[in-house]
Amino acid sequence: MQYAQLGKSGLLVSRICFGCWQLSPRFWGEVPIAPWRKALDKAVELGVNFVDTAGAYGEGYAEEMLGNYFQDSGNRDHFILATKFYWTFKKPKRHPDTSYAFIIQECEDALRRLKTDRIDLFQVHAWDPLTRPDEVAAALGRLKQEGKVRFFGASNLNADQVALYQRYIDVASLQPLYNLIDREVEARELPYCLREQIGVIPYSPLHRGLLTGKYERDHVFEDDRKNLPLYQGEAFQRMLAGLDALRPIAEMHGLTVAQFSIRWLLTHPAVTSAIVGIKTPEHIASIAPAAAGVLPAEDWHEAAHIIAEAKREALAGK
Ligand SMILES: NC(=O)c1ccc[n+]([C@@H]2O[C@H](COP(=O)([O-])OP(=O)(O)OC[C@H]3O[C@@H](n4cnc5c(N)ncnc54)[C@H](OP(=O)(O)O)[C@@H]3O)[C@@H](O)[C@H]2O)c1
Known part of the structure; x- marks a missing residue:
């Protein structure tokens, strides 16, 4: 497994991160736990040392399952553990909350669910329009002082929003949506993170x-x-045709399309580690080889062009 520095944090993370959103039944249905736990064993075996979850995934369920795994396997110390705060599920309505009091309480709840004494990377899940960044920073400052959180990260923020947090606290990483189909962050957020030495974990x-x-x-x-x-429908068919056009380029590098898509991301100089959503040992085992190298520029651009065309036609209904 390959590793990279996460921004200026000093954390050395594997270039593949184990994503836990799949344990959110509302989005993914009931994912069987036994193979999921075996996938974590496999990740350890392969040297994957980075895991990402969130309080929101299954309203605490994903954190709890990961905590059970840590307890039973004794593998907590193997992992750099990233989770997120943002949503309160208190009745009557689910809503964002990044107030000082909420962050302190949510950290306690996450530590309890994860059965650990520290979170390595505590990330704000998205932008909260109602809380000032200095209030968020004050809560994180206290948690760092108490040794409960090591680093602060952000997710789903634009460059201006990251900069606002940076006025009050070090931002170790940004977790944006980024893949061969969704490339909006290439324009501003990725160059910004490169300039500021902020890790990027798509x-x-x-x-x-x-x-x-x-x-x-x-x-x-x-x-x-x-x-x-x-x-669905014609759009799905058009995307599959685009992926068929990608396949020979992937095969030229001895990669599956899935591995190629991950290597494509990891080739961008701003990207630290790709967070892949894992359900089974086969998922993690077959994606791990993607980290072993980068693509030549001509293939990176050709792949980007093929998929951009497929997406354009798919969304235009062609
Ligand atoms: N910060 C945020 O707002 C946010 C939002 C979304 C996700 N995330 C994080 O990012 C992680 C990944 O994102 P994601 O779950 O949306 O999508 P993803 O990683 O792009 O896709 C996950 C799906 O890809 C398939 N897959 C994964 N590995 C595979 C392999 N080796 N071979 C074949 N298929 C494979 C599986 O599909 P099948 O189920 O069809 O087998 C899996 O459910 C999440 O788990 C979560 O930690 C964060």
Whole structure:
């Protein structure tokens, strides 16, 4: 496994990160726990030392399952543990909360669910329009002083929002949506993170699975993906044709389309580690080799062009 420095934090993370959102039944249905735990064992065996979860995933369920795994396996210290705060699930309505009191309480709750005494990377899940960044920073400052949190990270923020937090606290990393299909952050956030030496850990690096190129043309998605425009009808067919065009380039490098899609991301100089959503040992075992290298520029650009065209035509209904 390859490793990289996460921004200026000094944390050395594997270039593949184990993503835990799959334990959110609302989005992914009931994912069996036994193979998921075996996938974590496999990650340890392969040298994957970075795991990402959130309080929001299954409203605490994903953190709890990860905590159970840590307790039973004794593998807590193997991992650099990243989680997120943002959503309160208190009745009557689910809403964002990054107030001082909420962050302090949410950290206690996360530590209890994760059965650990520290969170290595505590990330604000998204921008909260109602709380000043200095208030968030004050809560994180206290948690760092108490040894409960090691570093602060951000997710789903634009460059201006990251800069606002940076006035009050070091931002170790940004977790944006970034993959061969969704490339908006290339314009501002990635150059910004390069300039500021902020680590970048893209989520949905396989666009929730589409970029694996593994689905048959008649595949019907039963989970939340059935609601996404590129996962149905003509748009889905057009994307599969684009992925077929990508396949020979991937094969030229001895890679599957899934591995190629991850290597494509890891080739960008701003990107530290790709957070892949894992359900099974096969998922983590077959994606790990993607980290072993980068792509030549001509193939990076050709792949980007093929998928941009496929996306344009898919969304235009062609
Ligand atoms: N910060 C945020 O707002 C945010 C948002 C979304 C996700 N995330 C994080 O990022 C992680 C990954 O994102 P994601 O779950 O959206 O999408 P993803 O990693 O792009 O896709 C995950 C899906 O890809 C397929 N897959 C994964 N590895 C595979 C392999 N080796 N071979 C074949 N198929 C494979 C599986 O599909 P099947 O289920 O069809 O097998 C899996 O469910 C999450 O787990 C979470 O930690 C963060």
